[in-house]
Amino acid sequence: MRITIPENIISVMRLLEEGGFEAYAVGGCVRDSLLGRKPYDWDVCTSALPEETLEVFGSFRTIPTGIKHGTITVIADSPVEITTFRIDGEYLDNRRPSEVSFTRTLADDLCRRDFTVNAMAADKSGNVTDLYGGKEDLQRKIIRCVGCAKKRFDEDALRIMRALRFAATLGFSLEESTAKAVLEQKELLKNIAVERIRVETDKLLLGNCEDILFDYREVFGVFVPEAEITRETARKISAAEREIEIRLALLLLNLTAENAKAVLQRLRYSNSVTNTVVGLVENKDTVIEKTSPAVKRLLNVFGEENAKRLVRFKKSNGSITTETEREILYNISRVIDNNECYSLATLAVNGSDLSAIGIKGKKIGEMLNSLLEEVIDGKVKNVKEELIEKVK
Numbered sequence: 001m002r003i004t005i006p007e008n009i010i011s012v013m014r015l016l017e018e019g020g021f022e023a024y025a026v027g028g029c030v031r032d033s034l035l036g037r038k039p040y041d042w043d044v045c046t047s048a049l050p051e052e053t054l055e056v057f058g059s060f061r062t063i064p065t066g067i068k069h070g071t072i073t074v075i076a077d078s079p080v081e082i083t084t085f086r087i088d089g090e091y092l093d094n095r096r097p098s099e100v101s102f103t104r105t106l107a108d109d110l111c112r113r114d115f116t117v118n119a120m121a122a123d124k125s126g127n128v129t130d131l132y133g134g135k136e137d138l139q140r141k142i143i144r145c146v147g148c149a150k151k152r153f154d155e156d157a158l159r160i161m162r163a164l165r166f167a168a169t170l171g172f173s174l175e176e177s178t179a180k181a182v183l184e185q186k187e188l189l190k191n192i193a194v195e196r197i198r199v200e201t202d203k204l205l206l207g208n209c210e211d212i213l214f215d216y217r218e219v220f221g222v223f224v225p226e227a228e229i230t231r232e233t234a235r236k237i238s239a240a241e242r243e244i245e246i247r248l249a250l251l252l253l254n255l256t257a258e259n260a261k262a263v264l265q266r267l268r269y270s271n272s273v274t275n276t277v278v279g280l281v282e283n284k285d286t287v288i289e290k291t292s293p294a295v296k297r298l299l300n301v302f303g304e305e306n307a308k309r310l311v312r313f314k315k316s317n318g319s320i321t322t323e324t325e326r327e328i329l330y331n332i333s334r335v336i337d338n339n340e341c342y343s344l345a346t347l348a349v350n351g352s353d354l355s356a357i358g359i360k361g362k363k364i365g366e367m368l369n370s371l372l373e374e375v376i377d378g379k380v381k382n383v384k385e386e387l388i389e390k391v392k
Contacts, residue, residue, distance in 0.1 A: 001034070001127070001128035001130065001135055002122075002125070002126040002127055002128065003025075003030060003033035003034060003122050003126045003128060004033065004126055005025055005042070005122065005124060005126055006042065008076045008077040008078065008080070009025060009042045009044065009076075009080065009124075010124045011076060012044055012074060012076050012080050012082065013025070013044060013123070013124040014124060015056055015057065016044075016046050016048055016053070016056055016082075017124070019048065019052070019055075019056040021046050021047045021048040021052065021056070022046060022047040022085075022104075022106060023044055023045070023046045023047075023048075023082075023123075023124070024044065024045050024046075024106060024121035024122060024123055024129070025042055025043070025044055025121065025122045026043055026044065026045040026109075026110075026120070026121040026122075027043050027113070027118050027119075027120075028040070028041075028043070028118060029041065029042045029043060030120045030121060030122050030128060031117045031118060031120065031134070031138065033122075034120075034128070034135060034138055035138060035170070041078075041079075041081075042080060043080075043081045043082075043083065044080060044081070044082045044083070045082075045083050045084070045085055045106070045109055045121065046082055046083070046084060046085065047084070047085055047103075047104045047105075047106075048082075048084060049070075049084055049102055050064075050067050050070050050071075050072055050084055050102075053072045053074075053082050053084070054072060057072070057074045057082075060074050060075060060076060061074075061075040062074050062075070063075075063079075065081060066083075068100070069083070069086070069100050070083050070084035070086050070100065070102055071083045071084075084102045085102065085103045085104060085105060085106060085108060085109035086100050086101065086102050086103060086108075086109060086112070087100070087101050087102075087103050087108050087109075087112060088100055088112050088155070106121060106129065107131060110129070110131055110132070110146075111131070111132075111146060111147070112146075113146050114145065114146065114152060114156070114159045114162060114163075115134075115137075115143050115144060115145055115146060115159075115162075115163065115166065115178075116132040116133050116134040116137045116144050116145075116146055117134045117137050117138055117143065117144075117166070118134070119131065119132050119134055119146050120134045120135070132146050137175070141170070141171065141172045141173065142172055142173055142174065142175045143163050143166050143167050143170075143172050143173070143174050143175065143178060144174075144175035144177075144178050145159075145163075145175075145177075145178050145181070149177050149178045149180070149181035149182075150181045150184070150185065152181075153181050153182070153185045153188060154185070154188070157185070157188035157189055157191055157192050158189075158192050158196050158197070158200065160182050160185065160186060160188065160189060160219065161189065161192075161196075161197055161200035161201065161204070161219075162200060163178060163182055164182065164200075164204055164212050164216055164219065165200045165201075165203045165204040165207070167212050168203075168204045168205075168207030168208060168209040168212045168213075169203060169204070169206075169207035169208075170207075171207075171208045173211070182216060182219060183216070183218060183219065186218060186219045186222050187222060189219070189222045189223060190222060190223075194223065194266065194267050194268055195268050197223055197267070198267045198268060198269065201220075201267075202244050205237065205244060205247045205248065205251070206242050206244060206247065207238075208238055209234065209237060209238045210231075210234045210235050210237070210238035210239075211234075213229055213233075213234035213237060213238070214229060214230075214231050214234040217229040217234075223267070224251070224252075224263060224267075226252070226255055226259060226263055227251050227252060227254070227255075227263075228254045229251070233250065233251070233253070236250050236316055236317060236318070237250045237251060239316065240312075240313075240316035241312045241316060243309065243312070244273065245273060245276045245277050245280065245309060246280065246309065246312060246313045246316055248264070248269075248273070248277045249277045249280035249281050249284075249313055250313075250316060250317065252264075252277065252281055253281065253284060253317065255281065256281075257278050257279075257281050257282035260277060260278055260281045261274060261278045264277055264278070276306065276309070279302070279306065279310075280309070280310060280313045283310060284313075284317065284319075286310075288310070288311060288314055288319075288320065288328060290324060290327045290328045290331060292331060292335070292378075293376050293377055293378070295328060295331040295332055295335060295342075296335060296340065296341070296342035296376045297342075297376060298310070298328075298332070299332060299335060299336075299342040299343065300342050300343045300372075300376075304332065304336055307332055308329060308332060311325055311328050311329055311332070312325065312329075340382075341372070341375045341376070341382040342376065343372070344368055344369070344372055346382075347368065347371060347372055347375065347382065347387075348382045348383055348384040348387055349368070349371065349384055349387045349388060349391075350368070351364045351365075351368065353384070353388065354367055354368065354391060357388065357391065357392065359391065367391060371387055371390065371391070374390070375387075
């Protein structure tokens with residue numbers, strides 16, 4: 001088993017070895033390389049203690065990212081996290097070890113990792129060390145805990161969501177004992193910060209999540225009990241556009257807008273995501289037509305980005321066909337590209353223009369809205385002189 005390692009990572013590993021230490025690429029970068037995927041980043045583990053790592057890279061810019069837990073970030077073309085081989089002490093809160101001790105042995109470090117597919121390391125030549133059958137599990141497309149699954153989830157309950165996330169994003173399934181432990185220990189998620197659960201949930205939802213969502217709906221019920229995850233719901237979510245707002249709206253489709261907002265706020269979503277998702281849920285029954293006036297009114301209410309998102313959401317929910325979606329999106333782009341009027345901001349007259357010809361007070365707003373309606377319906381052109389004449 002060999003993988004190709006980037007030159008800057010090889011250089012980092014070579015410097016550590018020249019200093020008398022072992023060094024390996026480890027974790028997700030090895031997994032993704034074996035799958036033929038481009039790793040998002042490269043992590044290095046080493047027998048060097050944190051202070052020894054700092055000494056090796058004394059001429060580099062370094063950041064003590066998590067020096068207490070053995071992690072130093074070295075800027076070598078790009079940031080590279082280098083972590084000392086370590087052994088985790090007893091876990092007291094289903095999340096973090098009470099203490100961390102360092103070791104000089106790679107095997108000690110790999111045995112503490114969560115899943116077999118993440119417990120592989122590679123030397124600078126790309127030769128892979130696989131002590132727990134990670135490569136075989138990649139070939140079998142399964143997520144399996146290193147050692148006893150129950151113990152792994154007792155140590156860190158967030159691994160429950162990570163197991164489901166990896167299965168969804170990689171298109172894998174859970175190995176039998178791992179799946180059993182996920183369901184049996186799901187309540188441990190109540191001990192995990194909602195922000196961490198939200199991050200894993202987002203990644204999961206953006207994957208091929210149909211089977212995971214449905215088969216492990218009890219797990220999601222721990223932190224989103226309001227959601228009704230049927231097989232059809234899971235299918236729609238997995239088939240939808242890979243936009244978190246759309247997939248969240250489909251997940252919360254059975255709720256009122258008010259209840260959907262409460263769920264999203266409880267999970268600490270940003271105001272932007274919350275407002276967008278609530279808007280989609282609130283308009284799940286809104287009829288969207290493909291005529292030019294209808295499209296302009298849609299743009300007037302939602303703006304370009306959210307109008308397009310609502311159309312894609314409707315298609316994902318089965319409210320409109322793929323053909324209708326295509327036509328409406330085309331008409332939206334045509335209106336925007338041709339600078340056609342669809343809002344007061346694009347109307348050729350404004351309040352100052354009406355005030356100049358004697359319109360006062362609330363009549364200004366009423367008249368502007370009336371003019372906009374007539375322009376959208378094609379009864380008058382969006383030309384300042386013609387609009388002023390219409391007012392007179």
